[in-house]
Amino acid sequence: MNISMIAQLAEVSTATVSRYLNNGYVSEQKRKRIQAVIEQTGYTPSSSAQTLRTGRNNLIGVIVPKISSESVSRMVDGITEVVNNAGYQVLLANTGNNTEREMEYLKTFRLNNVDGVIFIGTLMTKKHLALMKSYKKPIVLMGQQESDVSCVYFDDYGAAKLATDCLVRCGCQNIVHLGVTLKDKAAGRARRGGYLDTLEANHIAFREELIAECAGFTTQDGSDAMAAFLEKQIPFDGVFCATDTIAFGAIDVLRRAGIQIPEQVKLTAVGNNRMSAIYSPHLTSVSLSHRTGGLEAGAILMDMIQNDNDAVRTAQMQCRLYERESTGAAE
Amino acid sequence: MNISMIAQLAEVSTATVSRYLNNGYVSEQKRKRIQAVIEQTGYTPSSSAQTLRTGRNNLIGVIVPKISSESVSRMVDGITEVVNNAGYQVLLANTGNNTEREMEYLKTFRLNNVDGVIFIGTLMTKKHLALMKSYKKPIVLMGQQESDVSCVYFDDYGAAKLATDCLVRCGCQNIVHLGVTLKDKAAGRARRGGYLDTLEANHIAFREELIAECAGFTTQDGSDAMAAFLEKQIPFDGVFCATDTIAFGAIDVLRRAGIQIPEQVKLTAVGNNRMSAIYSPHLTSVSLSHRTGGLEAGAILMDMIQNDNDAVRTAQMQCRLYERESTGAAE
DNA sequence: CTGTTAGCGCCTTCAA
DNA sequence: TTGAAGGCGCTAACAG
Numbered sequence A, B: 001m002n003i004s005m006i007a008q009l010a011e012v013s014t015a016t017v018s019r020y021l022n023n024g025y026v027s028e029q030k031r032k033r034i035q036a037v038i039e040q041t042g043y044t045p046s047s048s049a050q051t052l053r054t055g056r057n058n059l060i061g062v063i064v065p066k067i068s069s070e071s072v073s074r075m076v077d078g079i080t081e082v083v084n085n086a087g088y089q090v091l092l093a094n095t096g097n098n099t100e101r102e103m104e105y106l107k108t109f110r111l112n113n114v115d116g117v118i119f120i121g122t123l124m125t126k127k128h129l130a131l132m133k134s135y136k137k138p139i140v141l142m143g144q145q146e147s148d149v150s151c152v153y154f155d156d157y158g159a160a161k162l163a164t165d166c167l168v169r170c171g172c173q174n175i176v177h178l179g180v181t182l183k184d185k186a187a188g189r190a191r192r193g194g195y196l197d198t199l200e201a202n203h204i205a206f207r208e209e210l211i212a213e214c215a216g217f218t219t220q221d222g223s224d225a226m227a228a229f230l231e232k233q234i235p236f237d238g239v240f241c242a243t244d245t246i247a248f249g250a251i252d253v254l255r256r257a258g259i260q261i262p263e264q265v266k267l268t269a270v271g272n273n274r275m276s277a278i279y280s281p282h283l284t285s286v287s288l289s290h291r292t293g294g295l296e297a298g299a300i301l302m303d304m305i306q307n308d309n310d311a312v313r314t315a316q317m318q319c320r321l322y323e324r325e326s327t328g329a330a331e
Numbered sequence C: 001c002t003g004t005t006a007g008c009g010c011c012t013t014c015a016a
Numbered sequence D: 001t002t003g004a005a006g007g008c009g010c011t012a013a014c015a016g
Helices: A003-010 A014-021 A028-041 A047-054 A070-085 A099-111 A126-133 A156-169 A185-201 A219-231 A244-256 A290-306 B003-010 B014-021 B028-041 B047-054 B070-085 B099-111 B126-133 B156-169 B185-201 B219-231 B244-256 B290-306
Strands: A059-064 A089-094 A116-120 A139-142 A150-153 A175-179 A211-213 A238-241 A266-271 A284-287 A314-316 A320-322 B059-064 B089-094 B116-120 B139-142 B150-153 B175-179 B211-213 B238-241 B266-271 B284-287 B314-316 B320-322
Touching: A003 A014, A003 A028, A014 A028, A047 B047, A059 A070, A059 A099, A070 A089, A070 A116, A070 A290, A070 B089, A089 A099, A089 B070, A099 A116, A099 A126, A116 A290, A139 A290, A150 A290, A156 A175, A156 A185, A156 A238, A156 A266, A156 A284, A156 A320, A175 A185, A175 A219, A175 A244, A211 A219, A219 A244, A238 A244, A244 A266, A290 A314, B003 B014, B003 B028, B014 B028, B059 B070, B059 B099, B070 B089, B070 B116, B070 B290, B089 B099, B099 B116, B099 B126, B116 B290, B139 B290, B150 B290, B156 B175, B156 B185, B156 B238, B156 B266, B156 B284, B156 B320, B175 B185, B175 B219, B175 B244, B211 B219, B219 B244, B238 B244, B244 B266, B290 B314
Parallel strands: A059 A089, A059 A116, A116 A139, A139 A150, A150 A314, A175 A211, A175 A238, A238 A266, A266 A284, B059 B089, B059 B116, B116 B139, B139 B150, B150 B314, B175 B211, B175 B238, B238 B266, B266 B284
Antiparallel strands: A089 B089, A284 A320, B284 B320
């Protein structure tokens, strides 16, 4: 079932059918005939032929480190919404946090199919940047901030400030930071920066020994880091965790150690996962607006594609503090 | 940069280049020449042209109700792993729990692009089934069990039995069931069936008033249902929740009502989310093996596609009970 | 407003 | 083992 069959049945030329399908520069009479035939036959134009002919695929590639992460899946949720509404489909590449695979997909997508790419980044290497900058198709980076590339990023620094400041306001003076690798500029470096600057702004001396680096982003990593810190027997009255997930692990360890939250130790984090509002204790956390970021990234990419707009654009999402039980807030 | 440029540069015909790219029925000498040219130019064949010509896309469609759900994103994680390893890409359709959109994507995918489809189902209507059975491309249904369609489903009934039985073993006699709509045959009907049959097997009389139906699958729905039940002032000593997410909502309400878990009320659920093992109390839950299900569905689909195997195949995933604090287990 | 026509890039017989 | 040639289904000039 192809366009010439339709043309034959409707007794018009293929060009007219094509016009019907696209511009719509067709007389009312023939329009009706074509419409009837298409409905009867259930014809759909072959997208591969369309692509071959026009060079457009109505396809965008989305590269993610791990689709089963809550923040990532929320971003993808936002992306799909915008992009589908614009008539585009999403090609999903799940790299499993493997940097080489990221590069691979970036290349696979490049000359190949897609009209544009959204890349949800974690650790950005020089190779990544070089590849992105030399990209021929529109590309939007999410979650990391880099120059010369359109990006939608989250206010990691501001979020960390809010979370740390909340602890300070609650009277904490010895605030532990459970962070992640500084190679991750967003979740690692920027959040640590917010922590440090807030201490300084409040005239609290920074103490190296209060910083613990988690091996990764899982609850287990949070538990391990918290447990290791407890062994050092350093007194503390507050914990600022780089992510909610890490916080859940840390809380579990504190609970088992018989340390009361928020009575003895107060705790904040960044992410505002679904669980935060119902975890016990309800977790004070800063929302980064992941889904909104996905909407924004999708919108920027659509603009780049549909309007041939190759200007570099950036958008920073707003963050918001939700104070809950873990800092003694009445909800 | 296309195949004829390569052919020209390598001083062979396009047919030879094509053979090089596919079968490989090429003399050593020319093979080397072609290889050199391709490496220099960084040429990649146009997948749309290939598709147009061969009818193959190396693309599979995955239709999901909500990508940001933990169980769904885990299944997708499994699917992408298998399918990518087989050289296929995943086209993701996120329907936002909208049945009409599901049908729409099913149709969009049908004649169009993809070589096969994996459909993660919730509420299956007759229309869905009719469409799936008349599908021309290989299709695998996940999460629901239907005849005449290949499906990978979870042992919802067995999981509910394990979870309910665990409560009975712990001495519960008045077990509340926080369930979901029976229209969902898996999470609704099958889990309720497991609950009922376990009561019967243990000679515990079924009481209608102990069943509460949640409006949906969110923690809020769990909270609401639990709160509504508490208002009825019916004594109870156990709660079996259809999902972990619902359980988290329920626990939150119980906690606020000053009801101790597991001392006064014991609680189990199905799903074994990441959070279950660290929620407070650690939640006794049954794992359904979502990610493994994704691997399995991907493998079945690949077999159907690559070997033209159109036999209907089904696979049931195994479930496993994890006993934790919420039923008083020592971990 | 409509039809004719020439490819988009590739694969695959067919003949050599 | 190779090359010539036709066509997959569609769109976009171009001419009417």
